[in-house]
Amino acid sequence: MSALPAIYPRERIPKNAVLTAGMFRTPSDPVPASFLDVGCSKFVSSGSMAIRLCLTHAAIGAGDTVLLPAYHCISMVEPVVWRGATPRFYRIHDDTSIDLADVRSKLDRSARALIVPHYFGFAQDAGRIREFCDRHGLIYVEDCAHAFFGSHADRPLGAFGDYAIASPWKFFPTFDGGLLASSRIDLDDARLAGPGAYYHCKAALNALEYAFDYGRLGALKIALSLPLRAKSYLWRNVKTVDPEVPSPNTQSPDSAGEQCSRWHAQAMSWPSRLTIALAATASIAARRRRNYQKLEAALRGSSGCRALFSGLPDAVVPQVFPLLVDDPDRVFPQLKHAGVPIIRFGEFLWPGVDERTCPQTMDLSRRVLQFPCHQDLRPEELDWMIATIHHVVEHR
């Protein structure tokens, strides 16, 4: 008999960025290097959709192989399979850097593209990967889903690949969002389907509802209580009429899959585009770094865990704080029961990926827990999370 999935209480603090009144940029604010500097870009509904659009644009399909890291999430692999191509998995090292010797051993005539993520915002040696792809005739897909900001060798992340993808909802308070960009290839002919008006409305109202749920924008909550109820009613009916209408909440691989069942390469909602265009990006980058550093300093020296990466290089704007835990089978459920938000990249791997494919991945997939360090954590929320992690990790 299979075990029932565990039921955990609602997360006590927001896992993702939250709309706030102070999130907008003023004309004098500096603008840090970001994915928006890469070049020609297309705004789509999710990172997964961006990978799909990239593969379509590069005419990758049946008979082709796409090289993916063994340490992945399912939504990176699905677009490859949707295109009819074959995913093949390569090894990474303990520090999440790509094992190029293993990639080389996996090359054959069918290998067309290499997808490499900058895990958690920490840059891979993108220059070396660029050279490798040039030497072997591979299309380099630079996966910046965790790295909307940041640079490598003084160039924005995303500028090294033939194509680059991003997942801005991991950095901005939006409920959808993906980007395909290229500094080398003209994407003007990449076609997108525009979503209906209800999708735009729901994307806006969902972002507001998430903020209200976590005690932000209180006055607006009262003013909008009627439209929010109308939205829930309408959405229920739209879904009844057409169950394939895509949900704007792309925060699970399942919903990304739902979007692709019929709605190929769907465009990003307007509220999300606007949020990204108007956000105070310098403050987002600075706060994420500050929160990360606070987590790292507070947990340094704790027994039973350590930060996955030592230090925070100047050019990194972290997506999350990845913590390597000795005893995840005890720590994870205890933290979840306490209401701590945890992201577990690579918790579920594509069937067939195992110890033989990449032992390092199996270890990371089990032991790395990621905690939010986003810009909208209040100081007391961060302090509570740190104290709870401390308590659970140290009290065996």
Ligand SMILES: Cc1ncc(COP(=O)(O)O)c(C=O)c1O
């Ligand atoms: C490295 C990486 N690439 C791509 C994706 C797909 O992005 P999205 O969730 O926006 O579809 C994810 C999702 O978590 C990811 O972690």
